[in-house]
Amino acid sequence: MAVAYGPEIVAALAAARRRASRDQDREIDTAHLLHSLLESDPEARAVLGTARVAKLLGYLVQRSIGYGLRWRSSVEDSGASPTVTLPGMSPSAARAMSTAGELARRRGESTVRGLHLLAALAEDPGSRAAEVLRRVAVDPGRLGAREVLACAEALRAEQAGR
Template sequence: MSSRIPRQSAESGLTPPDNDAGLGAELSAVVAGARRRALRDGDRQIDTAHLLHSLLESDAEVRGLFDEEGRLARLLGYLVQRSIGYGLRWQGTVEDSGAVAVAADPGWSPAAAGAMERARRDADVRGGGPARGLDLFAQLVADPRSRAVEVLAHAGVGVPGAPGRARAESSR
């Protein structure tokens, strides 16, 4: 069966990793969005901030975690600023928070690859099936030194309680 996600060439610097194998349609769309965002931003790797931005755009359950007091609007506004210039300070660097030991996967930062793998494990523990957006979100914010957490903090949203809430939501 062929994938609906367009594959990037090696010339783009974002070779398609095995990380998107076995994903459900929702998370495949998130990965495709993160890949497009990374390419558009001139980044060599998909990082946790790209995944966070794509999750917020395409996953209603993840957006629902930020639905109080204008938090979602603040966060999306910050992410738009990042995509039009703020992220330049990260361009050309590899996101590696050091929190997890993950073999470098072409096209993915070590932190993003680790979050994706842990999200798959969470889905397996839940009873199988593909990882969902909430599984991935919980893993993105579980690493306090990830770019996703940095984005949340700079947007004034923060993550207190978010990993536990996301895990509780995803286990339903």
């Protein structure tokens, strides 16, 4: 079954591309994807919670002046397999996009949502996104697909009951 990108993914990809260009990075990496996803997807923000999102965004905006400087001129590849390539994306970012699509397919969904990408970003412990999550005391291991999607379903049920 083929899957399409939902509007939050399309918005996150466009913003990540702009962010990478502005930061003078050759490729979109997983930190660009995480930053853009948090800005564009209310479900991803809800799963993480307001306080964590504020910490994450506060940390991510420092990329061009702080911690991200050591990432300049380097290709993000955590070494996780399989190797997936997408033009303009680091191997880790391409792998996260591929994994997000696979998560949607496994759930019988025709659209890749932001939550699929959030779970995929957390699945690679060596990625820049996982590093950023750990820096603000978010355990990427607890953001696996099952946990993220179950939390999102609980949030939706809660909102429907209001």
